[in-house]
Amino acid sequence: MEEQEMQIKVKKVTDKFTESMYVLANEPSVALYRLQEHVRRSLPELAQHKADMQNWEEQSQGSIYTVEYACSAVKSMTFSSVHFKSIEGLLKQAINLKHQLNTVQSRRDCSFNRFAC
Template sequence: MGRLLFQNVTDTFTERISVLANEPSVALYWLQEHVRRSLPELARHKAAMQRWEAQSQGAIYTADYDRSAVKKLVDSSVYFRSVEGLLKQAISIRDHMNASAQGHR
């Protein structure tokens, strides 16, 4: 009889502990503990990601600006060819004028 009573008491105690351990407020407590412990690390990761994002945006802006400058140089090649033609024309006129001046002497 004593053994059966002891078995009943231990079973009841185990059941009550199990109910208490699975109580929603206990789960919330452990969730809160997890958040409290992991939040500083998450905040550090967030700050690092924000710094990386700012650096990336700066690099993207710089690359875009450089690409735009190169495109403008390529687009201006028409003007460089025009200037080159005008310079050749001016040199030709100068040479013609020099030759004419030499002929009159």
């Protein structure tokens, strides 16, 4: 009877040992399979996120360029105030000359046609 018990115990030990060896031998394969499964499921979503981020980056770069261009235009306008003042002075001179011409023209018309004035 002792020999039979010993055989049962040896069988249990060898079965457990075999099972442990099987698990250890297949563990890397299972891990790689799970990893592959995860990558296959998540890769399309990650690729879409990457494409979205690249699109947003391009839009942002375009917006940044537009803002920088507008800022430089505004800065350059501050330096053109001298030119605007010069234009304003020339316009005032032109208006005064036009008034003088109108006055001279109306005097000339009155001198030729004394009854119209």
